Amino acid sequence: xxxxxxxxxxxxxxxxxxxxxxxxxxxxxxxxxxxxxxxxxxxxxxxxxxxxxxxxxxxxxxxxxxxxxxxxxxxxxxxxxxxxxxxxxxxxxxxxxxxxxxxxxxxxxxxxxxxxxxxxxxxxxxxxxxxxxxxxxxxxxxxxxxxxxxxxxxxxxxxxxxxxxxxxxxxxxxxxxxxxxxxxxxxxxxxxxxxxxxxxxxxxxxxxxxxxxxxxxxxxxxxxxxxxxxxxxxxxxxxxxxxxxxxxxxxxxxxxxxxxxxxxxxxxxxxxxxxxxxxxxxx
Amino acid sequence: xxxxxxxxxxxxxxxxxxxxxxxxxxxxxxxxxxxxxxxxxxxxxxxxxxxxxxxxxxxxxxxxxxxxxxxxxxxxxxxxxxxxxxxxxxxxxxxxxxxxxxxxxxxxxxxxxxxxxxxxxxxxxxxxxxxxxxxxxxxxxxxxxxxxxxxxxxxxxxxxxxxxxxxxxxxxxxxxxxxxxxxxxxxxxxxxxxxxxxxxxxxxxxxxxxxxxxxxxxxxxxxxxxxxxxxxxxxxxxxxxxxxxxxxxxxxxxxxxxxxxxxxxxxxxxxxxxxxxxxxxxxxxxxxxxxxxxxxxxxxxxxxxxxxxxxxxxxxxxxxxxxxxx
Numbered sequence: 001x002x003x004x005x006x007x008x009x010x011x012x013x014x015x016x017x018x019x020x021x022x023x024x025x026x027x028x029x030x031x032x033x034x035x036x037x038x039x040x041x042x043x044x045x046x047x048x049x050x051x052x053x054x055x056x057x058x059x060x061x062x063x064x065x066x067x068x069x070x071x072x073x074x075x076x077x078x079x080x081x082x083x084x085x086x087x088x089x090x091x092x093x094x095x096x097x098x099x100x101x102x103x104x105x106x107x108x109x110x111x112x113x114x115x116x117x118x119x120x121x122x123x124x125x126x127x128x129x130x131x132x133x134x135x136x137x138x139x140x141x142x143x144x145x146x147x148x149x150x151x152x153x154x155x156x157x158x159x160x161x162x163x164x165x166x167x168x169x170x171x172x173x174x175x176x177x178x179x180x181x182x183x184x185x186x187x188x189x190x191x192x193x194x195x196x197x198x199x200x201x202x203x204x205x206x207x208x209x210x211x212x213x214x215x216x217x218x219x220x221x222x223x224x225x226x227x228x229x230x231x232x233x234x235x236x237x238x239x240x241x242x243x244x245x246x247x248x249x250x251x252x253x254x255x256x257x258x259x260x261x262x263x264x265x266x267x268x269x270x271x272x273x274x275x276x277x278x279x280x281x282x283x
Numbered sequence: 284x285x286x287x288x289x290x291x292x293x294x295x296x297x298x299x300x301x302x303x304x305x306x307x308x309x310x311x312x313x314x315x316x317x318x319x320x321x322x323x324x325x326x327x328x329x330x331x332x333x334x335x336x337x338x339x340x341x342x343x344x345x346x347x348x349x350x351x352x353x354x355x356x357x358x359x360x361x362x363x364x365x366x367x368x369x370x371x372x373x374x375x376x377x378x379x380x381x382x383x384x385x386x387x388x389x390x391x392x393x394x395x396x397x398x399x400x401x402x403x404x405x406x407x408x409x410x411x412x413x414x415x416x417x418x419x420x421x422x423x424x425x426x427x428x429x430x431x432x433x434x435x436x437x438x439x440x441x442x443x444x445x446x447x448x449x450x451x452x453x454x455x456x457x458x459x460x461x462x463x464x465x466x467x468x469x470x471x472x473x474x475x476x477x478x479x480x481x482x483x484x485x486x487x488x489x490x491x492x493x494x495x496x497x498x499x500x501x502x503x504x505x506x507x508x509x510x511x512x513x514x515x516x517x518x519x520x521x522x523x524x525x526x527x528x529x530x531x532x533x534x535x536x537x538x539x540x541x542x543x544x545x546x547x548x549x550x551x552x553x554x555x556x557x558x559x560x561x562x563x564x565x566x567x568x569x570x571x572x573x574x575x576x577x578x579x580x581x582x583x584x585x586x587x588x589x590x591x592x593x594x595x596x597x598x599x600x601x602x603x604x605x606x607x608x609x
Contacts, residue, residue, distance in 0.1 A: 022390030088321030116531025207418020
């Protein structure tokens, strides 16, 4: 072999190893994170974590039952606000709008998606919290709901796009009006993808902390109804982690473990559902 | 059958209002209007975000003008507000994060898109997507309790023994610092650089690669001289996206940056970022001017990330289209 081609191959193998190492490091971080949370979180987790209210400072024990329920309520409201708008927006983009309008809306959606979550928090504070005069579960739900819209729009649009044109044409040829073909043929064909997209969307906002800091705020007690400040898991993790008490740190680990398990479980389920038997829209 | 229900076109009065009503009856216009409303809502929300930030920061903008961005006094008691230390902290942590994350992320993206066997690539990509899903508050938690102690015990002493003479590694290290925040941020943005760059690389036309390989180039030579130049605009876009994300990241940074508004040459000194000061002080802000100054910080953050994201999307689209046309 010529020396130049030996060098060429040597460089090739070296770069294979180097880029492979980069990948291993990145993936290693995931296992590192998982490992620490399972170890520290599992150690601190107990049944009382799920059933008890937070204990006052200085007292050992206590749980985050109110934060778990609070997170559930905030996410429920967020889904009710974000998903209908996002879903219908996605249908508009895919089925109704002209290419130019679709481009603009898609662009704006991506920009809205990139707005830092803390900024969404500020805006909901000035629009919802300030006029109402108090922090509330409701405000937290609105903040997360707005954050859900962009991803919902984009994933709905993508999965509708992947439905073959011939299905639409067949429905129209049978005499169905366009809306009926969309509702009874196109959307059901894309349903699995849309549901998975919604789950991923939910998993993303479930861990959002910054927009809840000055909307849902926090609460050491139960928060009945929608009009009072409410504890949520991510905010609790933050508050407990930066506090100077050893026992709170344990609680923060436990909460982190629960939150991460939840988020990753939803992710894995949704992604597996996607990879099986549906179109994966690419290009 | 549905066709028996619809009125024949010829039986209707001339087009115009009547045909609109008939289509309305068929549900077509209603469906159109409902989805259109949702589409327009997205516009309105984005506009509302911008409007609120501008309107609510009016007090601070009028009082301080542009000097808000260039002065470094942050004194809520005296009602004097300057954003420079926060801007400094935000920019340094983000640049430090890019410095670490870009080589790592690009390397991994090249491996996943070009070099790895498909099975391994799919598996790894799946795991990287999971990494991207880890909430930022979890990164903060690990930052406080795992990363900072490790930095304090081994990494920083080692760095200081080698680079101690440099001003950026000057002074005592107490754990919470610009340096720690930069490292946490770098870990957080790596998955984004990987997944966007990987998509961009995959969108480069296949025949480009085949032509290069046919000429006798090795796989790496093909990647480096043919694929990368073709993908460079899109990769730039992915870096911009990651930068925008780093600039706006709140929780993890708030938890490890030290929350001290100062400008020090040393990376080991504590600092403060725009997002962190908003997170910490917003609920405690007494007085309209204080609140308005914090909203103005939000406006700055919004403006910068908006422009960066806008450019990034265009760059990525350009590359994707280039690949599609060939």
